[in-house]
Amino acid sequence: MAPRAGTDDVSDKERLKSALWYAIGKMVDHEALISGHNATPQFIGALTEMVWTHIENTSLDLENFAKHAGRSMVNTDDVLLLARRNEGLDALLRSFVDHIRAEHGSGGGSKRKS
Amino acid sequence: MSSAKNTTRKGPAPFKPPSRVSDASRSARTSTKAPGQGQGRQSRDSNGLPGFSSARSSLAPMARNTSLLDLDIELDDDDDENEETNTPQQNTAETTARETPTGPVHLEGGPPPIPLKLLARLIYEGFEDKNMKIGKEALTTTSKYIETFVREAMARAAQERKDSAEDGFGGDGFLQVEDLEKLAPQLLLDF
Numbered sequence: 001m002a003p004r005a006g007t008d009d010v011s012d013k014e015r016l017k018s019a020l021w022y023a024i025g026k027m028v029d030h031e032a033l034i035s036g037h038n039a040t041p042q043f044i045g046a047l048t049e050m051v052w053t054h055i056e057n058t059s060l061d062l063e064n065f066a067k068h069a070g071r072s073m074v075n076t077d078d079v080l081l082l083a084r085r086n087e088g089l090d091a092l093l094r095s096f097v098d099h100i101r102a103e104h105g106s107g108g109g110s111k112r113k114s
Numbered sequence: 115m116s117s118a119k120n121t122t123r124k125g126p127a128p129f130k131p132p133s134r135v136s137d138a139s140r141s142a143r144t145s146t147k148a149p150g151q152g153q154g155r156q157s158r159d160s161n162g163l164p165g166f167s168s169a170r171s172s173l174a175p176m177a178r179n180t181s182l183l184d185l186d187i188e189l190d191d192d193d194d195e196n197e198e199t200n201t202p203q204q205n206t207a208e209t210t211a212r213e214t215p216t217g218p219v220h221l222e223g224g225p226p227p228i229p230l231k232l233l234a235r236l237i238y239e240g241f242e243d244k245n246m247k248i249g250k251e252a253l254t255t256t257s258k259y260i261e262t263f264v265r266e267a268m269a270r271a272a273q274e275r276k277d278s279a280e281d282g283f284g285g286d287g288f289l290q291v292e293d294l295e296k297l298a299p300q301l302l303l304d305f
Contacts, residue, residue: 023229024264032268035269036287037272038289046295050294056239058256059236073246073249079252080255082259093255093259
């Protein structure tokens with residue numbers, strides 16, 4: 001499918017979705033190997049749609065969180081706020097952030113401490 | 115969840131439940147595991163969130179693939195290729211590791227992540243304010259968030275499949291769209 005200059009908006013979206021589909025497919029294959037299940041292509045497609053929509057929502061959330069804080073830059077605190085309603089997820093993301101900060105040394109500073 | 119505010123959402127994007135795929139067309143991917151394998155480590159929760167706690171316990175000790183963390187955003191797209199490093203040997207080890215979530219189990223290489231560049235692009239597409247930016251650490255964390263979302267969906271779908279198989283509907287071990295449909299509402303509430 002040759003991308004044409006005229007139909008940029010649609011074809012860009014389609015190509016982004018294809019890229020996401022591919023990435024999700026790899027993740028699904030990996031998980032499937034571990035768990036002993038397989039997934040139908042339709043499953044992967046439906047999951048891709050779900051993730052796509054979820055990323056759109058996430059993106060808007062992050063933007064609004066940052067704006068609410070008077071910033072024009074989304075930072076890690078905003079992302080952690082995404083998980084505010086799910087304790088387990090919150091703990092997971094926080095430990096992940098701690099982990100990457102430990103690895104990067106002084107990396108992000110200590111703005112998250114609360 | 116700000117779906118009410120989401121003006122960029124395209125029209126209805128419903129799941130289109132397809133008919134079941136026949137085994138013959140999928141034989142290439144069945145080869146690795148027999149269907150129904152892995153049912154031994156069933157740890158069914160009765161708290162109404164089947165699969166969630168078990169999936170989380172498997173996520174927790176999963177150390178992030180460190181190669182991802184060293185990536186700069188402008189790094190090339192080739193980082194999808196590190197999934198080749200999974201040998202079947204490791205996978206059985208991981209399977210057993212999921213049975214005993216006690217203690218940090220270091221797994222070599224998590225799932226192949228969504229390329230950061232792709233995720234950044236998708237997020238920037240979603241911003242309404244074109245001046246909005248996202249920090250690198252925030253992006254990495256978002257990647258983890260989405261990865262968790264996908265893995266959670268998989269774990270719950272596997273649970274749904276197991277339940278359906280026990281009820282006598284299709285035991286071929288293939289995750290179906292119907293499984294995803296059943297878990298989607300709760301999953302989206304949880305994330």
